[in-house]
Amino acid sequence: MAKDKLEDNIIYVGNKPVMNYVLAAVTQFNDGQKDITIKARGRAISRAVDTAEVVRNRFMQDVKVKDIKIGTEELEGEKGDKINVSSIEIFLNRSD
Amino acid sequence: MAKDKLEDNIIYVGNKPVMNYVLAAVTQFNDGQKDITIKARGRAISRAVDTAEVVRNRFMQDVKVKDIKIGTEELEGEKGDKINVSSIEIFLNRSD
Secondary structure, eight states: OOGGGOSOOEEEEOSSOHHHHHHHHHHHHHTTOOEEEEEEEGGGHHHHHHHHHHIIIIIOTTEEEEEEEEEEEEEEOTTSOEEEEEEEEEEEEEOO | OOGGGOSOOEEEOOSSOHHHHHHHHHHHHHTTOOEEEEEEEGGGHHHHHHHHHHIIIIIOTTEEEEEEEEEEEEEEOTTSOEEEEEEEEEEEEEOO
């Protein structure tokens, strides 16, 4: 049954070490997931890129970057003010 | 004569404030440049995304993200060791 339809195929990258997110991605691919999206905002964006690169270069050479999107999200600041934060989505695909 | 062939259309994003790079991009587009590439490595990657987003959202709504590429570059560390650093290239296009 279409394992690639699982809904847990989004990995939100935050402030933990890169290897945590790499492990999450590798585990999901090994479970049969074909598509994984790595998402991050603000300063975690570079860590999201690191995650994708480490997965591809060190663990799964058959994983490709299918698409990358950037955007801006409006968050509410501490005083109820609006803050714009950049975001990234990296779409990884493993088709074998 | 083909202004879009100018070779100064790469903006390297480092540790300066985002607005420095935004200004560089806006200036080049205003000088007639059609394609600009924003490049960054390591932690500056999130600043590169900020640069692209601020250019598009606040200054030039007709600028589109044409493509985004990520990669890994091998740098030499302080002790002559090899360090892998993630990189990003954001290709912006303004066609009017």
